[in-house]
Amino acid sequence: MIIKNIESKIRLATLLSIGSFLTSIIICGFVSAYAYQQVANARQSIYILDNDIPILAKQTNMQMNRPAEYKAAVDLFHSLFFNLTPDDKHIEYQMEKAMYFVDETGVGQYNNLKEKGYFNSILSSSSVLSIQTDSIVIDQNRFRYYGKQKIDRRSATITRSIVTEGELIDIPRSENNSHGVLITNWKTIENKDLSNVSKNTF
Structure with a gap:
């Protein structure tokens, strides 16, 4: 009888140990999952100090905001490439900044314009070029830019x-490229005069 009682107690102790071990694993799993979720939620929140008062600012999902960043990058590139003044240093600066947003197709267009004397004509005629964006259409990883350029001579x-x-x-x-966007296979599909208004020269 004594031996049977000892065996029963050993079995009971073993079962209790195994049960406690499994319960501990389950509890640890739940705690880890909860802690991970809390950390993930915390990473979605940013606190900004306004006069030493913390204000909660929510982060937005990168992919949700990506189309807006695409448009901003395309708009900035065209602004750099087409807004020019009769200053060779300014033209060089604009082109250098623009090239951070485009691949070799942009470099090719720049070199082509340079060979044709486009930038020299801006300097010789004291032209001021500015571009106004009408719209930018984004379709997944493709875009089409519509704008009007004014050449003031x-x-x-x-x-x-x-x-x-x-x-x-x-x-x-x-x-140099805070949006993390590179324009590739860039080409101009329309560049035509809409109006040509002469100025009084007297």
């Missing part, structure tokens, strides 16, 4: 329709 003001298109790829963000 001493003798006339010319307005042109500018339409370009290309593809967009995600790249690591940098100081």
